Amino acid sequence: MLDLRRIRTEPDVVRAGLARRGVEPDELDRVLELDERQRALAAERDDLRNRIKGLSKQVGTLHKEGRGDEAAQVQAESRALGEREQELAAETAQLGDEVRDLLLRIPNLPHPDAPDGASDADNPVVRVVGFDPDGYGPHQRIPHWELGPRYGILDNERAVKISGAMFTMQRKGGATLARALLQYGLDRNVDQYEEVRPPSLVTTETLTATGQLPKFADDAYSVARDDLWAIPTAEVPLTSIHRDEIIDTAELPLRFMAATACYRREAGSAGRDTRGMLRTHEFDKVEVFAYATPEQAPDLLAEMVARTEATIGSLGLAYRTLEICTGDMGQSHHRSFDVEVYAPGTDQWLEVSSISWFADYQARRGNIRYRPGGGGTAMVHTLNGSALAVPRVWAAIVETYHRPDGGIDVPSALLPYFRGSDRIA
RNA sequence: GGAGCGGUGGCAGAGCGGACGAUUGCACCGGUCUUGAAAACCGGCGACCCGCAAGGGUUCGAGGGUUCGAAUCCCUCCCGCUCCGCCA
8 A cells, every 4th residue: 555645745756656567547646536525524524523522511511510501502502513523424434445445456666676667578587597408308308297197296186186176286205395395495594584373364454454455356265254365375464463563663674484375266377387386276385574674675675585596596496586577566566576496397487486575565554663763653664575485396396306217306405304215206 | 152251552550421542550762860870850751644833633442322522331243361062
């Protein structure tokens, strides 16, 4: 959510920022218009309340002095004002709701340094590490959806029987690999990040704070009977840890990490990338998250990117990092980077991490504040990223570590998690 | 799920129809004293909205209602605690 005051005071700056994202916000004018009416009505309403208060005090005094007749007169006057006040209050509240609804749908402003662009085709590649297109043997050019069933480590046929399309099931070394990656992702970050095991079902309010609602309701699984939603990422509950709180400034930055299952309906992507482990309704992920001051945020963003890159690199996988252009950014993003791993069998760069700085956009939705130096309160900045998304890394490992003589090796970094074995299959 | 009791400022905890935005303690900030600190004493101190300001309004779990007037009374819901039931 953008700062309404900012929209009011520098509408041109806001308009220009949104234009960079290719958004033509008619909503902006509507917000300004409604806001102005809302404030005018609120002033009128407050004035009435003030007068009613004054009259009520008179009534009390008159009664005490035994002047009942006069009191009755003032009461009648006050009652009349009260009726008008109720009307105004209802109108004002409704306008306020309308403004907020509109505000929730307006996306964040991009960072000045974020590259301009229209779509994901315009995302500049920032780094490519460990990639040699000619460095892979024919045994590594087999996609994991063939290797998986061949070695009995991926059984999607039965997953579909159990839960339907786009659900997966790993078995034996494949299941171990999935769990090992989760543990490894946590272990890589435990030096700086507090481990959290948050709830997987959350309230509407929690899902709104992160920006998934109201705009992306179709993408989330809902448990309608209990008015709960399945989290699409741990970012959702982590962002709400300090919702409606004022964080002690000395504690910032506050860093959290969580390994959770993530649930996504993937509405609108039916039939795309549905093979193997590329796109699934349920997957595991280690997420890192931080609350920070605006001053701390840029360094934290860089740190999160560097950590994710190092984790992927430590698994012996090739990766590249892209900066997301204005036309491809998520609605809450201020600046973000993607890390993609190279899967030789699939012969694709697979997005395994999206690391984003939200500025105060989410904090405003969630009312998450701190006390800056000069006094008063201000919204914190939030950042988050995937430290390790399991399925696609799983795919890249299975393909990359397939041996010429058959079998799949365990990357050396994961050996401690494999109960003494050095083979996935 | 049933019964009982509760939800008040960063925390603790008063108030239970009329000067209550709310006594008080702790915490926090400033000052006096001190070589410095502690103690003691003095002063300040919730958040949000509108306003250049003066000031006004909101806010005592949430939402309704009664009343001239609600932290205080009534209703619904949410959350917590204790006991019972159920349960991995």
